[in-house]
Amino acid sequence: MKVRDVLDMVECTVEAGTSGLDNEVKCGYASDLLSDVMAHARDGDIWVTVQAHENIIAVATLVGLAAIVVAGGVECQPEAARRADEEGIPLLRTRLPAFEVVGRLYAAGVRGRTGS
Amino acid sequence: MRLECKVTGGDFQAAGEAAAKLKRTLRQVGIDAETARRAAIVAYEAEMNIVIHAFRGVLSVDISPERIEIVADDEGPGIPDIPLAMQEGYSTAPEHIREMGFGAGLGLPNMKRYSDEFHIESTVGRGTNVRMVINLPSKGSLT
Ligand SMILES: Nc1ncnc2c1ncn2[C@@H]1O[C@H](COP(=O)(O)OP(=O)(O)OP(=O)(O)O)[C@@H](O)[C@H]1O
Numbered sequence: 710m711k712v713r714d715v716l717d718m719v720e721c722t723v724e725a726g727t728s729g730l731d732n733e734v735k736c737g738y739a740s741d742l743l744s745d746v747m748a749h750a751r752d753g754d755i756w757v758t759v760q761a762h763e764n765i766i767a768v769a770t771l772v773g774l775a776a777i778v779v780a781g782g783v784e785c786q787p788e789a790a791r792r793a794d795e796e797g798i799p800l801l802r803t804r805l806p807a808f809e810v811v812g813r814l815y816a817a818g819v820r821g822r823t824g825s
Numbered sequence: 826m827r828l829e830c831k832v833t834g835g836d837f838q839a840a841g842e843a844a845a846k847l848k849r850t851l852r853q854v855g856i857d858a859e860t861a862r863r864a865a866i867v868a869y870e871a872e873m874n875i876v877i878h879a880f881r882g883v884l885s886v887d888i889s890p891e892r893i894e895i896v897a898d899d900e901g902p903g904i905p906d907i908p909l910a911m912q913e914g915y916s917t918a919p920e921h922i923r924e925m926g927f928g929a930g931l932g933l934p935n936m937k938r939y940s941d942e943f944h945i946e947s948t949v950g951r952g953t954n955v956r957m958v959i960n961l962p963s964k965g966s967l968t
């Protein structure tokens with residue numbers, strides 16, 4: 710599944726990073742703690758969070774995430790959008806709450822990583 | 826090869842740049858993705874600790890055929906109780922920093938977990954020095 714395939718599914722708008730919309734979504738990760746994401750998310754994960762500031766882009770770039778879904782209708786900060794464009798990380802925003810976003814992704818076949 | 830980056834306390838705009846630069850360099854010199862990931866994680870956590878907890882510092886990285894050595898040296902308040910600071914979940918980050926998703930108390934444990942060698946020294950009122958080594962997989966020949 711590609712990032713562009715989840716857009717309708719999670720009812721999101723693309724805030725920035727359109728050049729990454731063809732990134733392959735391998736798995737998913739949900740967390741609002743940046744050090745937790747650094748340690749446990751993996752290359753190709755789609756990340757569901759309510760954080761929307763610029764530092765989420767640094768995390769996404771370092772981990773090699775496929776995309777970020779900012780849930781719960783949180784406004785993305787302009788600096789985050791600017792960075793997402795620079796790095797080609799799709800920054801998606803939805804008014805759906807995080808639980809619903811994860812549920813829809815899971816139902817469509819996106820799994821979390823279990824075990825190591 | 827040596828890389829050096831200045832890190833400024835409180836500068837959340839530039840936060841993560843040193844670690845990103847390191848990861849790019851490691852990939853350019855042909856270091857495998859998993860090793861580069863571990864180096865990026867520990868460098869990021871060390872960099873963020875300077876941004877969040879210290880005044881200023883330097884993140885330096887030495888890359889040799891055998892190992893990557895990452896040193897974060899800062900001027901800052903120092904850490905009074907290192908074993909306590911090393912505990913998962915322990916954090917003194919203020920509320921407005923926690924709201925940004927920092928301050929989970931996972932940074933130091935991550936650094937230890939993802940490095941092969943981890944050394945930390947700190948002097949209260951002066952600063953903190955963290956030195957980490959990641960061994961590179963040997964290219965076959967035993968020495
Ligand atoms: N460079 C530093 N200077 C001063 N204090 C530090 C430094 N690094 C860590 N500490 C202290 O050790 C505590 C634990 O650090 P750790 O990196 O594990 O967690 P954190 O930075 O608070 O949260 P997280 O890394 O999960 O965002 C910090 O809250 C702080 O009190």
Ligand SMILES: [Mg+2]
Nearest residue numbers: 873874932933
């Ligand atoms: Mg930390």
